[in-house]
Amino acid sequence: xxxxxxxxxxxxxxxxxxxxxxxxxxxxxxxxxxxxxxxxxxxxxxxxxxxxxxxxxxxxxxxxxxxxxxxxxxxxxxxxxxxxxxxxxxxxxxxxxxxxxxxxxxxxxxxxxxxxxxxxxxxxxxxxxxxxxxxxxxxxxxxxxxxxxxxxxxxxxxxxxxxxxxxxxxxxxxxxxxxxxxxxxxxxxxxxxxxxxxxxxxxxxxxxxxxxxxxxxxxxxxxxxxxxxxxxxxxxxxxxxxxxxxxxxxxxxxxxxxxxxxxxxxxxxxxxxxxxxxxxxxxxxxxxxxxxxxxxxxxxxxxxxxxxxxxxxxxxxxxxxxxxxxxxxxxxxxxxxxxxxxxxxxxxxxxx
Amino acid sequence: xxxxxxxxxxxxxxxxxxxxxxxxxxxxxxxxxxxxxxxxxxxxxxxxxxxxxxxxxxxxxxxxxxxxxxxxxxxxxxxxxxxxxxxxxxxxxxxxxxxxxxxxxxxxxxxxxxxxxxxxxxxxxxxxxxxxxxxxxxxxxxxxxxxxxxxxxxxxxxxxxxxxxxxxxxxxxxxxxxxxxxxxxxxxxxxxxxxxxxxxxxxxxxxxxxxxxxxxxxxxxxxxxxxxxxxxxxxxxxxxxxxxxxxxxxxxxxxxxxxxxxxxxxxxxxxxxxxxxxxxxxxxxxxxxxxxxxxxxxxxxxxxxxxxxxxxxxxxxxxxxxxxxxxxxxxxxxxxxxxxxxxxxxxxxxxx
Numbered sequence: 128x129x130x131x132x133x134x135x136x137x138x139x140x141x142x143x144x145x146x147x148x149x150x151x152x153x154x155x156x157x158x159x160x161x162x163x164x165x166x167x168x169x170x171x172x173x174x175x176x177x178x179x180x181x182x183x184x185x186x187x188x189x190x191x192x193x194x195x196x197x198x199x200x201x202x203x204x205x206x207x208x209x210x211x212x213x214x215x216x217x218x219x220x221x222x223x224x225x226x227x228x229x230x231x232x233x234x235x236x237x238x239x240x241x242x243x244x245x246x247x248x249x250x251x252x253x254x255x256x257x258x259x260x261x262x263x264x265x266x267x268x269x270x271x272x273x274x275x276x277x278x279x280x281x282x283x284x285x286x287x288x289x290x291x292x293x294x295x296x297x298x299x300x301x302x303x304x305x306x307x308x309x310x311x312x313x314x315x316x317x318x319x320x321x322x323x324x325x326x327x328x329x330x331x332x333x334x335x336x337x338x339x340x341x342x343x344x345x346x347x348x349x350x351x352x353x354x355x356x357x358x359x360x361x362x363x364x365x366x367x368x369x370x371x372x373x374x375x376x377x378x379x380x381x382x383x384x385x386x387x388x389x390x391x392x393x394x395x396x397x398x399x400x401x402x403x404x405x406x407x408x409x410x411x412x413x414x415x416x417x418x419x420x421x422x423x424x425x426x427x428x429x430x431x432x433x434x435x436x437x438x439x440x441x442x443x444x445x446x447x448x449x450x451x452x453x454x455x456x457x458x459x460x461x462x463x464x465x466x467x468x469x470x471x472x473x474x475x476x477x478x479x
Numbered sequence: 480x481x482x483x484x485x486x487x488x489x490x491x492x493x494x495x496x497x498x499x500x501x502x503x504x505x506x507x508x509x510x511x512x513x514x515x516x517x518x519x520x521x522x523x524x525x526x527x528x529x530x531x532x533x534x535x536x537x538x539x540x541x542x543x544x545x546x547x548x549x550x551x552x553x554x555x556x557x558x559x560x561x562x563x564x565x566x567x568x569x570x571x572x573x574x575x576x577x578x579x580x581x582x583x584x585x586x587x588x589x590x591x592x593x594x595x596x597x598x599x600x601x602x603x604x605x606x607x608x609x610x611x612x613x614x615x616x617x618x619x620x621x622x623x624x625x626x627x628x629x630x631x632x633x634x635x636x637x638x639x640x641x642x643x644x645x646x647x648x649x650x651x652x653x654x655x656x657x658x659x660x661x662x663x664x665x666x667x668x669x670x671x672x673x674x675x676x677x678x679x680x681x682x683x684x685x686x687x688x689x690x691x692x693x694x695x696x697x698x699x700x701x702x703x704x705x706x707x708x709x710x711x712x713x714x715x716x717x718x719x720x721x722x723x724x725x726x727x728x729x730x731x732x733x734x735x736x737x738x739x740x741x742x743x744x745x746x747x748x749x750x751x752x753x754x755x756x757x758x759x760x761x762x763x764x765x766x767x768x769x770x771x772x773x774x775x776x777x778x779x780x781x782x783x784x785x786x787x788x789x790x791x792x793x794x795x796x797x798x799x800x801x802x803x804x805x806x807x808x809x810x811x812x813x814x815x816x817x818x819x820x821x822x823x824x825x826x827x828x829x830x831x
Contacts, residue, residue: 129529129532129708132529132531132532133528133529134528134531135531144528152528152529154527158527159526159527164523164524167519167523167526168520168523171516171519171520172516173686174511174519174684174685174686174687175506175510175511175683175684175685175686176485176486176496176504176685176686177481177484177485177504177685177686178685178686178688179484179486179487180481180484204556204560204688204707204710204712205707205709207707207708207709208556208707208710210707211705211706211707215567231707231708235707331527332526332527333526333527333528333529333530333709334525334526334527334528334529334530334712334713334714335526335712335713335714336530336556336709336710336712353563354563355556355557355559355560355562355563355583355587356481356559356583357557357559357685357688358556358560358688360556360686360687360688360712360714360715361686361687362686362687362712362714363712
């Protein structure tokens with residue numbers, strides 16, 4: 128079960144969507160930029176035209192945003208479409224997936240996957256372990272920063288790995304941090320490297336579906352040849368072209384997320400039944416010592432607070448949850464609620 | 480080159496998008512229903528939520544619209560996504576494609592296709608010819624009504640064919656006619672039959688991307704298992720759920736298209752250098768006797784009128800164009816312009 132099922136959850140708990148605080152989807156806590164609504168209203172008329180099949184304006188904007196040429200960019204109906212296109216392009220190769228990680232890599236590559244657990248040392252990422260397991264594998268799929276653990280693969284180690292096998296790096300959350308470990312620019316020139324990006328998380332627009340990929344011109348052309356035409360809808364193209372010019376919004380987000388992640392991590396650490404794992408991203412993996420994830424998810428759900436039950440991730444079980452970093456007001460509400468279930472803090476709950 | 484590149488064409492001819500009359504895209508001449516703009520404005524806030532991954536409300540609405548159960552329906556990012564999903568599902572089979580027809584079937588199935596020409600008797604469709612060519616073919620792809628020729632495959636003959644091979648029927652234009660030849664209901668129970676539908680044409684919303692398919696529950700489940708999650712964006716789901724309840728709009732369209740197709744056909748027949756082919760659909764294939772399609776397309780383009788140059792269709796050449804049926808005012812403008820190039824009617828051009 129993916130996070131971000133707010134409509135389903137609102138029905139399940141009989142709570143209005145506006146009253147729900149959603150920590151289950153790893154989206155920008157600021158929401159989307161304010162002026163986006165006006166931009167969409169102005170451009171609704173374009174739904175009666177086919178989207179630009181080449182997405183030229185969008186590619187030009189992305190080109191400036193990430194500083195690679197338009198011919199090294201492919202745009203897609205969310206980054207998920209790219210994951211499935213890559214599975215079709217690399218249709219005979221086997222894929223190594225350091226896990227736990229985003230579950231769609233395994234679903235897309237089906238019975239050609241091998242999962243290795245990154246469960247040592249608090250889920251810290253070990254490239255040596257990946258290197259030791261490469262046998263018979265032609266592709267390695269890395270999520271960087273890694274969802275749901277929040278760890279970061281160093282750029283240097285990714286480039287070392289790409290000398291041996293094809294490496295696909297999903298940088299869906301890279302915009303939330305100072306992205307010095309991004310290999311987006313390198314992917315434009317290294318045949319063995321492909322980077323997946325998304326605008327869904329950083330601009331909080333999962334409903335619009337817009338992702339993109341960076342690779343060598345040859346890889347981009349081969350992928351484009353097997354992609355259905357008009358994959359990115361008109362509204363998404365117009366909105367995304369505008370959004371990636373908002374560098375200030377991204378900077379503001381990075382500052383906020385770092386501050387709030389630290390606040391949230393410290394508060395979670397002080398709750399006896401919770402063990403949060405260090406994260407560089409806009410979400411935190413948490414181990415539960417007293418509850419199952421199912422029970423805690425349901426208890427919070429009834430209070431209008433959604434978290435991500437992590438029991439369906441490989442190498443995790445029903446003692447793990449994932450919490451998105453949100454604004455101070457929202458984070459404080461979550462912490463207050465979580466503290467109520469802490470035996471050692473029962474004095475707080477009676478006071479609160 | 481697909482039709483419907485209005486933005487590119489507007490730039491090419493340096494004409495404002497609002498001044499262009501687009502006969503190159505086979506969309507509803509009425510445009511989209513009036514109240515759609517307000518519906519979208521009201522629902523913009525949902526772009527910050529993930530689309531319903533099951534698209535339950537949309538499937539329920541479609542279920543009522545076409546009278547098959549929700550479990551026999553799959554929704555997709557335009558009908559093109561379905562064509563490519565089918566190519567992946569049926570990854571080893573060979574496909575027979577009666578042509579000229581929509582070019583994406585061939586592109587999706589790549590080097591597993593065999594094209595047979597329906598060029599006899601003014602492009603009338605011959606199931607006997609298809610039957611005679613079946614050898615080594617496990618799938619037949621039919622477009623019904625057929626784009627760009629406007630012919631109709633009889634339901635009875637499609638069902639006869641489905642007793643021998645897998646038949647995929649693209650009914651993207653079926654909503655424009657009294658759809659007594661549709662096999663949508665049959666597709667829900669016959670394993671060898673799959674129907675592709677689209678809301679793009681009938682509701683004039685190519686920018687939103689929304690198509691659907693009808694098959695047996697087993698086929699739908701297998702297709703869904705290889706489809707990326709969240710394929711249909713939030714706005715498309717909300718809009719489509721509403722649109723398919725507008726049965727009056729569809730009826731009004733059918734009446735208008737029939738009347739205007741007859742008007743357009745008669746007018747085109749009276750122009751000496753044009754030979755229109757009989758059509759049941761909302762477009763007409765026309766043979767040029769004096770001009771190449773490139774020259775005529777360019778001459779009209781400069782006047783703000785877009786038509787579909789058909790030279791890239793298999794079995795056609797640069798003596799064919801396709802014209803969408805539009806409203807009386809627009810159709811009359813096209814005819815007036817076309818008459819100017821008619822030598823035998825040169826007297827009209829000096830008067831007009």
